[in-house]
Amino acid sequence: MIKKIIFIFVLGLMLSACGSLIKVHRLDVQQGNVLTVQQIKSVHRGMTQQQVIDRLGQPVLTNVFHPDQLVYVYTWQPGYGKLTQKQVIFYFNKGRLTHYETNVDLQNEKIPPPNEAH
Secondary structure: OOHHHHHHHHHHHHHHHHHHHOOOOOEEEEEEOOOOOOOHHHHHOOHHHHHHHHHOOOEEEOHHHHOOOOOOEEEOOOOOOOEEEEEEEEEEEOOEEEEEEOOOOOOOOOOOOOOOOO
16 A cells, blocks of 8 residues: 555656656747838838838728827747837828837847747
């Protein structure tokens, strides 16, 4: 009886140790509008919404409450890494681009992230 208890205890220890050795693969997830810094910089004041869409593609998000905005959102999450979100919001007045806001560092940033061998 004691041998069975010891066997079950040792087997449980061995199986719990295996759980820490096995690492399930998690995929890298990239979603949204993949824009390069060059594409963002190519958009300038005075362009129409259609010209911006022709240059950057159709935005994934459409805000029906603000038809005078185009919102481009991009998210990247490496399998075991932290979620990164980048966005560019273009503002229009009377159909012409007035300005845009972004959390992208247009001097140093690379979008999308470089493909790295895993």
